[in-house]
Amino acid sequence: MAHVSRKSLTDVSALAARYRAVREDSRALGAPLSDADATVQSMPDASPAKWHLAHTTWFFETMVLKPNLAGYEVFDDSYNYLFNSYYETIGERQPRPRRGMITRPALDEIFAYRAHVDAAIETLMERGPAPDVAELIELGCHHEQQHQELLLTDILHLFDQSPLKPAYRDPQPLGVAADPGEVRFIGFDGGIVEIGHEGDGFAFDCEGPRHRALLEPYRLADRLVTNGEYLAFVEDGGYRDPLLWLSAGWGTILGEGWTRPFYWHERDGEMWTMTLRGAQPLDLNAPVTHLSYFEADAFATWAGKRLPTEFEWENAAASLPVEGNFAGSGRLRPKPAAPGEGLRQMYGDVWEWTRSPFSPYPRFKPVEGAVGEYNGKFMCGQFVLRGGSCATPENHIRTTYRNFFPPDARWQFSGLRLAEDA
Ligand SMILES: [Fe+2]
Numbered sequence: 001m002a003h004v005s006r007k008s009l010t011d012v013s014a015l016a017a018r019y020r021a022v023r024e025d026s027r028a029l030g031a032p033l034s035d036a037d038a039t040v041q042s043m044p045d046a047s048p049a050k051w052h053l054a055h056t057t058w059f060f061e062t063m064v065l066k067p068n069l070a071g072y073e074v075f076d077d078s079y080n081y082l083f084n085s086y087y088e089t090i091g092e093r094q095p096r097p098r099r100g101m102i103t104r105p106a107l108d109e110i111f112a113y114r115a116h117v118d119a120a121i122e123t124l125m126e127r128g129p130a131p132d133v134a135e136l137i138e139l140g141c142h143h144e145q146q147h148q149e150l151l152l153t154d155i156l157h158l159f160d161q162s163p164l165k166p167a168y169r170d171p172q173p174l175g176v177a178a179d180p181g182e183v184r185f186i187g188f189d190g191g192i193v194e195i196g197h198e199g200d201g202f203a204f205d206c207e208g209p210r211h212r213a214l215l216e217p218y219r220l221a222d223r224l225v226t227n228g229e230y231l232a233f234v235e236d237g238g239y240r241d242p243l244l245w246l247s248a249g250w251g252t253i254l255g256e257g258w259t260r261p262f263y264w265h266e267r268d269g270e271m272w273t274m275t276l277r278g279a280q281p282l283d284l285n286a287p288v289t290h291l292s293y294f295e296a297d298a299f300a301t302w303a304g305k306r307l308p309t310e311f312e313w314e315n316a317a318a319s320l321p322v323e324g325n326f327a328g329s330g331r332l333r334p335k336p337a338a339p340g341e342g343l344r345q346m347y348g349d350v351w352e353w354t355r356s357p358f359s360p361y362p363r364f365k366p367v368e369g370a371v372g373e374y375n376g377k378f379m380c381g382q383f384v385l386r387g388g389s390c391a392t393p394e395n396h397i398r399t400t401y402r403n404f405f406p407p408d409a410r411w412q413f414s415g416l417r418l419a420e421d422a
Contacts, residue, residue, distance in 0.1 A: 041100025324348025
């Protein structure tokens with residue numbers, strides 16, 4: 001459950017403005033898509049864009065409006081089955097791998113659904129939502145922003161399947177290639193540190209409670225691993241040496257036939273990659289992305305380093321401003337590190353795999369009710385990623401933010417930063 005300060009709850013107009021801005025961002029993300037683009041499901045892990053646009057609306061309708069707005073009329077009774085994601089307490093649902101079968105309602109009907117729910121939320125705001133209802137609206141906004149990023153990564157996967165490799169946004173030249181320079185390692189003392197969310201701002205339940213963790217002295221790379229560095233690993237036979245891989249990772253790359261990062265492909269002897277701006281030559285100075293945990297871990301082993309823990313990452317990031325290449329830049333691809341001293345690219349560009357399992361912090365308890373299903377029940381078999389990506393909305397990310405995916409997931413903007421023991 002969300003934590004929202006009492007102070008921010010009194011500011012209903014700020015919450016209303018945030019709601020409108022988030023909803024408009026989703027509309028804008030859907031605007032370049034045809035009904036077919038928004039309906040096809042390219043793999044079981046990905047959802048159609050239309051489903052994302054509807055499901056985020058269903059969340060507001062189900063969690064906020066039905067229980068809290070007297071006289072609210074449900075837009076369409078069948079949508080509860082179509083657009084429930086994984087809430088067992090709410091009922092049966094369309095199986096996730098078959099979301100692409102929802103050819104009807106069409107995209108324009110989903111936009112009408114969004115408008116219906118938006119109008120009802122405005123009514124609720126005018127009546128002055130109780131603090132717990134305002135918390136749910138804020139949770140719904142952050143939930144929708146998570147789906148905005150998924151909409152982009154799912155569209156990228158879909159467009160990569162097309163023989164035309166279409167661009168979601170107009171192709172853009174790579175710009176002047178900036179050399180990020182040799183990687184440097186920055187030392188941290190370790191000791192007992194405070195980890196997790198505390199205070200007034202919003203956070204998901206899994207980011208707390210704030211608690212102590214013990215860190216041994218460690219060192220973190222000052223920037224992300226680049227495509228050029230990862231290409232050296234590929235060309236060195238990294239995908240053919242079982243000694244570099246976790247057993248589960250080796251089984252996965254053999255079973256799936258992986259020999260390089262997702263979306264890399266050769267054209268006339270040159271390495272290209274699929275992006276949201278269409279297929280483009282690989283930028284060797286940009287951060288490598290679309291890696292599974294297994295690949296990130298194998299690269300680190302090959303480099304004689306390791307992945308950081310999420311606590312090492314958070315301790316290092318805590319003093320830095322939350323700035324970086326986020327979705328709002330419109331670039332929609334990671335970009336090379338700018339020259340500079342100290343830690344670079346901690347936020348934005350690519351999510352950074354950590355070696356930490358997605359587990360509950362000490363004294364963690366999910367809240368009661370349906371929203372208690374949001375994070376806690378996924379705390380098994382997944383790893384934490386930190387820092388946000390070029391597809392993450394800037395006002396969605398925090399130092400304490402814990403993203404999580406299974407170790408074989410590679411369709412997100414996921415890369416790595418190296419660490420070592422000091
Ligand atoms: Fe969701």
